Amino acid sequence: MTHCSGQAEVRRWPCQHQLEQRPPTGRFIRLLLLLLVAACLPGSPTRAFEIEAERLFGNPGAATRIRVLSTTDIAVFAPVLDGFIAARPDIAVSYVVASSQEVFTAIDREKASFDVVISSAMDLQMKLANDGRARPLPDGILAGRPAWARWRDTLVAVAQEPAVLLIAREALDGGLPVPRSRRDVIALLRDHADRFRGRIGTYDPKVSGAGYLFATQDARLSETFWRLAEVMGRLDTKLYCCSANMIEAMLSGELLLAYNVLGSYSRKDDLYRDKIILVEPEDFTVTLLRTALIPQEAQRPAEGGAFLAYLLSPAGQSLVLEAAGLPLIDPRVYAEKPHLRPIRLDPGLLAQLDSLTRQGFLDEWQAAMDQP
Amino acid sequence: MTTARIAPSLRRRLVIRLLAIAGILAVILFVAVRFSAETASETTLDAVLGVATASIADDLRSGESGARVSLPPETFSMLAAMGEERVFYRILIGETTLTGYADLPLPRDTPTAVAPVFYSRTYREADLRLAAVSRNLIIDGLPVTALVIVGQTREGQRVIAQHLANRAALLGLLVFLLAIPASLVAATSLLRPLDRLAEAMTRRGPRDLRPVRHPVPEELAPLIGALNSFIARLKSTLAQTETFIAEAAHHIRTPLATLRSEVELALRLAKDEPMRQRLRRLLRTVDEGSRSAGQLLDHATVLYRAEQQAFARVDLGQLARGLVDRYRTTADLKDIRLHLDKPAGLLVVSGDAVLLEAALRNLIDNAIKYSSEESDIHITLSATAEIATFRCLDQGRGLDGAVADDLRVRFQRGSNVEDVVGSGLGLTIVAEAVEAMGGSFRLEARPSGGTAAILSLPLAPAELRTSDQTSGPVALTAQDTP
Known part of the structure; x- marks a missing residue:
């Protein structure tokens, strides 16, 4: 059954393709086509999940078109997509960006037909895979992948992103040392409470999936997290939905310290290097894995697999590193930076995704934030 | 069979x-x-x-x-x-x-x-x-x-x-594969007593009617019991038949002897030439009957002794010498010259002296009987490493194309014997006696005319050792001519 939702151009295409591929040779085929058209028509006006952006890469007349649903901005991912369509001119990529929650909704409830789903929300991706919403990946993609960068044969990590600490150079005026760990940050904030009051930012775990993931991982890994949360709460910490907003606030001078920012976005812009110091906390730096899967409703799972294979190939990975600024999936990274802690890609993530557990954690968090 | x-x-x-x-x-x-x-x-x-x-x-x-x-x-x-x-x-x-x-x-x-x-x-x-x-x-x-x-x-x-089950299955398969040669070995060793029994039965001579004493597994005991009782019955039937024949021959011989002397007396008294002619024919018929009875007795003896298999060491040379001396008189009547060539030492074979004597006697008797007057009969003894051979060479009428094997059948005589008294049992006796002792016998036509009767017997083990030491066939060194 052809599922025809999504953007106008995308929607039109599969139906057209079906017509071309199967010339009506009999009454039965005609009846089938009628049914297909009928199925296409009511699907178009409603779309329950919200998309943020969409762009078609490659030749619009290419023989095959795959649909990629991702949480990564088009600008960040464009070089990788350009690289892929250069390597496979026969495939065009329709790249749709949505928030991680919307991505999950699209696949889990809407059963939208995407061929590849890439998301930074590991827990939601894990839930999709665990609940049987993902197809087994084609052979060869998982070969040579480290065990921590994949789960079963359905989920594979395509990039990793450390959650880092950003600190403005002006915050260290007076020869203050650069904090190297959470303990240093706590000491810095306590000793210079007036300087930092109202000028600290972090993810709002209630709003941001990544923020919740980082907070729960921090809490799992160390008790210092709650002390830090209390200190930040006392200093009227501002909560943000996204890393980009935090970086903007840092650049504008509104913030002096941003905690748990996705590092990849920070490294892209050389301009703020003068203003901002990037710190990977040495006690531990939580590393998020950007994961990809092929959903059950994929129309072109083979081509989707080809796209993933390219993404994981040396050529694709070097583009991910250089152009998109995302660190590679490479065990050597951990040898050089032993403080990096990749979030474990296993059903343990499901526990934190549980609504009651989440509520309990957020209550704790709120209590830490709302300091008298 | x-x-x-x-x-x-x-x-x-x-x-x-x-x-x-x-x-x-x-x-x-x-x-x-x-x-x-x-x-x-x-x-x-x-x-x-x-x-x-x-x-x-x-x-x-x-x-x-x-x-x-x-x-x-x-x-x-x-x-x-x-x-x-x-x-x-x-x-x-x-x-x-x-x-x-x-x-x-x-x-x-x-x-x-x-x-x-x-x-x-x-x-x-x-x-x-x-x-x-x-x-x-x-x-x-x-x-x-x-x-x-x-x-x-x-x-x-x-x-x-x-994975575990697969390994177990692999193990099972391995056991299965090992079971193939193992079961072959097991089957072979299980069937070995049967093979041995079959081999022992095959080795037996045709007249060997001893009960089977071969050790057999419990399971085969009933079979062997049945076989032994069958053999016993067969043996007793054979013995009865032979005894009957011997008795019959014996009972015929005595009246035949009386009849012969009566006919001889009548011949002496008869004046009328046609009557004498008739009486001579009668005398000849009586001789033939008496000889047949003798041979039948001889044959029965051979059968009996062959079955006994009571073998001892017999010097073939001494036996041949005795027989040649005994037949010299008969030969002289027909002006036949008997020659005996034998090696110097003993020529000991393993066998029954009576059987051996009967065989050699029949051969020498035949040679004299079927030889024309004024001819030579050569009897030679020789030995190789394991075999002693007795040859009796005559210059008689030969086999006339008859196959030697046919002549060995009981009561079968050659096609060129009408004028000679005979029973047709002679060669049968020779063949049966020689076979009972594990030897062989054959008749050959000589290229120069006449017949060669060749009889081979295995040398006794002691003799074997002696000839091993002297390495090679025993040389025919001594000439023993009459």
């Missing part, structure tokens, strides 16, 4: 049955290992799953707004650790799903707080093993029952159980 109908070979039947047993055992091993591996790992994994479920149930507590729980990520990680399993859970308060997968199947039995209920269901296209634990809570002052269900796939366990 008729061959018995051949049923499938015992060895093949044994091998097939043993192989079938080995095959069945291999399959049983595979199934048993598969089953026990699965059971063992399921018990272990159930225990882990039960504890995990119970620990989540323990964490359930009353909060300000209903029940609260904090799911431990580590527990979920552990449940999923073996083979990257999928994990599902559901927490109910009463009938209402508090959190988790609202459609996760419920257990049939109601669990208690101490004993989890385990069950298997298919959920979201996965085979799940689930554990359910119930717990009582007080929420808003009212007691409620909470039910915690945790399910996991068991693919890793299945893979390990399959």
Whole structure:
């Protein structure tokens, strides 16, 4: 059954393709086509999940078109997509960006037909895979992948992103040392409470999936997290939905310290290097894995697999590193930076995704934030 | 000789049955290992799953707004650790799903707080093993029952159980393969007594009617018993027949002797030439009958002694010398010259002196009988490493194209013997006597006319040793001419 939702151009295409591929040779085929058209028509006006952006890469007349649903901005991912369509001119990529929650909704409830789903929300991706919403990946993609960068044969990590600490150079005026760990940050904030009051930012775990993931991982890994949360709460910490907003606030001078920012976005812009110091906390730096899967409703799972294979190939990975600024999936990274802690890609993530557990954690968090 | 109908070979039947047993055992091993591996790992994994479920149930507590729980990520990680399993859970308060997968199947039995209920269901296209634990809570002052269900796939366990079972199957197959040569060896060794018995029976001479004394397994004892009783009956029948023939021959010989003397007397008294002619013919017929009776007696003796197989060491040279001396008178009547060539030493063979004497006597007698007057008969003895050979060469009428084997049949005589008295038993006696002693006998026509009767006998073991020491055939050094 052809599922025809999504953007106008995308929607039109599969139906057209079906017509071309199967010339009506009999009454039965005609009846089938009628049914297909009928199925296409009511699907178009409603779309329950919200998309943020969409762009078609490659030749619009290419023989095959795959649909990629991702949480990564088009600008960040464009070089990788350009690289892929250069390597496979026969495939065009329709790249749709949505928030991680919307991505999950699209696949889990809407059963939208995407061929590849890439998301930074590991827990939601894990839930999709665990609940049987993902197809087994084609052979060869998982070969040579480290065990921590994949789960079963359905989920594979395509990039990793450390959650880092950003600190403005002006915050260290007076020869203050650069904090190297959470303990240093706590000491810095306590000793210079007036300087930092109202000028600290972090993810709002209630709003941001990544923020919740980082907070729960921090809490799992160390008790210092709650002390830090209390200190930040006392200093009227501002909560943000996204890393980009935090970086903007840092650049504008509104913030002096941003905690748990996705590092990849920070490294892209050389301009703020003068203003901002990037710190990977040495006690531990939580590393998020950007994961990809092929959903059950994929129309072109083979081509989707080809796209993933390219993404994981040396050529694709070097583009991910250089152009998109995302660190590679490479065990050597951990040898050089032993403080990096990749979030474990296993059903343990499901526990934190549980609504009651989440509520309990957020209550704790709120209590830490709302300091008298 | 008729061959018995051949049923499938015992060895093949044994091998097939043993192989079938080995095959069945291999399959049983595979199934048993598969089953026990699965059971063992399921018990272990159930225990882990039960504890995990119970620990989540323990964490359930009353909060300000209903029940609260904090799911431990580590527990979920552990449940999923073996083979990257999928994990599902559901927490109910009463009938209402508090959190988790609202459609996760419920257990049939109601669990208690101490004993989890385990069950298997298919959920979201996965085979799940689930554990359910119930717990009582007080929420808003009212007691409620909470039910915690945790399910996991068991693919890793299945893979390990399959792996173990495969190894067991491989082992079973190996045992099966080893069973092939083993069962062959077993079948061969089981059938060895039978083979030995068959070999012993084959080795027996045609007249060997001793009971089978060969050691046989218990299972073959009835067969051997039946065989022995059959042999005994056969032997007694044969003995009766031979005794009857000997008695008959003996009883005929005496009246024939009387008849002969009466005919001789009548011949002397008869004046009338036609009458004398008739009486001479009668005398000749009586001689023939008397000779036949003698031969029949001889033959019976040979048969009897052949059966006794009472062999001793006999010097062939001395025996031949005695016979030649005895027949010299008879030969002289026809002006036949008897020559004996024999080696200097002893020529000891293993045999029955009476049988041997009968054989040699018949050969010499035949040679004289069928030789014309004024001819030579050469009797030579020789020996190679293992065989002693007796040759009797005459210049008589020869075989006239008759096949030697035919002449050995009882009462069969050559086609050129009408003027000579004979019974047709002579060569039969020779052949039977020689065969009883493990030797061989043949008749050949000599190129120069006449017949060569050649008789070979194995040398006695002591003689064998002697000739081994002298290395090579015994040389014919001494000439012994009359």
